[in-house]
Amino acid sequence: MKEISIKDIAKLAGVAPSTVSLVLNDKAKQGRISDAVAEKIRILARENGYKPNQVAVSLRTGSSKILGLIIEDISNAFFASIAKAIEDEAEKYGYRVLYCSTENNTVRGNELVNLLFQRQVDGYLISPTAGMENGISDLLKAKQPVVLIDRYFPTLPAPYVLSDNIAGASEALEYFIAKGHRNIGLITSDFPLMHPQQRESAYTQTLIKHNIPVNPSFIYKVPYTALHHEATQLIADFIKSNAELDAIFFTTNYLCIHGLGSINQLGMKIPDDIAVICFDDHDLFKLYKPAITAVKQNVQEIAETAMQFLMHQITGNGEKIEMTKVIATEFIIRDSV
Template sequence: MKRVSLKDVAKMAGVSKSTASFVLNGKAKTMRISEALAEKVIAVAEKAGYQPHQLAVSLRTGQSKILGLIVESISGSFFAALAKIIEDEAEAYGYKVVYCSTENNALKGRELIRMLSQRHVDGFLITPTIGMEKDIKKLVSLEKPVVLMDSYFPEVEASYVLVDNAKGIRKGMEHFFSKGYKKIGFVTVDIDLVQMNERLEAYHESLAEHGIRANKKLILRVPYNGDKADAIAQINAFLKNTPGLDAVFFATNYLGILGVESITSLGLRMPDDLAMICFDDHDLFRLYPPGISAIQQPIEGIAKTAMQLLMQQMDKARNGNMVNQVELEPQFIERGSA
């Protein structure tokens, strides 16, 4: 079936092509086209099933009204919640969102940036992974609106918004210390990401501030993208083979979920046998008895702030190429595990 063109709509409505274009692009009042005529053109277009050619609109206006969202994982609860809020915020600004994930694969991230660029998206919202530095730097050098979330590259001058990772860890550690726990383990992911490094560094600093000497045996690094059963086995071994361990801090919620499974399988009671806190909350932590204490990231704040920063960049006439770097306050949610 032949696609209905703007020329076809104009002919059916009995108006010029330019008049039809002005009406269908929301410029009827500006061009002093009568309300009755505008309504007639719109009615004809709807009845005929007219759909504007998006690429042609993009070339004409310089905007696609589409944003590219690249996250680490579509399945992760943090990223899913982030994406939902961003989609809602984008809609309020009049934009649609193309949503994809890297699974922390830099090559995939590079291909996604190329794909989104070819689709002429108006801006990028990215949770970056190691190896994407050059790609992000190129976007910035081309003056493409881009905001990083959850992580960033110190060597790349780009806008970003994330939680204050160090403050989150300190809040959890101070709670442990207030309960008298001193031999505190730390389970993290074996990947060189800024946010993970900041969390581990804050763990060390908290120990030092309380006069506790760091012990490498109290730190477990679980391989990223490893087999779930292997990860649980590693955590089991860590908990069983660390004498006197009285508390453990999990650096991400998916590690925390594996930790809950491990602690349960070992028959340990929380907090009597082992206290636990996890960075990044999850619905499971609220529902699982006795409730898992967690550092809650301000997901809504991250998403809304990122959208605001992106919109500011897109309004270049007023704001220029602004670089804003924002860290938001985390919240400690106390439950029964610690």
């Protein structure tokens, strides 16, 4: 079915195409068009499903009113929540959002940056994977509005918003130790990303602070590419080979979900046989028996701050503000320790 055009609406309304254009671009008053004619045009446009050509609008106004959001994985609960919160915030500013997932693939990530650049989006919200420095650097050189989410590159002068990974993970480890646990395992990913590395660093430093030896065999890095059943078995094997473990800290929720399957597979009970804390909460953790203690990230504040930083760049009002923010986490105590 052919899309209706401005000329088609003009014919139906019995007016010139320029009159329709003025009305649909909210310039009826400037064009001295009567309220009755303007309302007739709007009704005809609505009833006939008129949709403006976004490319033409972008060329005319210099703004697409579209933002590009590049995240790790839209199926991940944390990133799905971030995406929804950013979409809601963007709508308040009159913007729509295009979603893309890198799957932590460097080539894919840089291709997505190029794709959004060609699409002429007005700004970029990016949760970068390793190796995306050049693509993001090119955006900065081109004076494109950019905000990094959840992680950043120390070598790039890009605005960023992320959770306080070190303080959040340290609080979790302190809780384990306060509860009498000394043989604490760490399960993280083998992918070289900032946030799991910071959480691992907090694990190591907290143990050292309490004069607890850091046992390398208690640290396991699950291959990022491992499928669910593979990761579950690998974690089960790790737990079996370290029978003295009395607690495990998971650096992200999807690994903890695998780990809960592993613990169940081994016939172990939480927290009697092994205590569990996860960095990054999940709805499942509230429903699981026993409920899982977790470090919760403030998704709403991350989204709001990222949008504020981005809109400050887009509006270009000249005022200089600090555009880096590390957001406090919340430690949620449940029944798994």
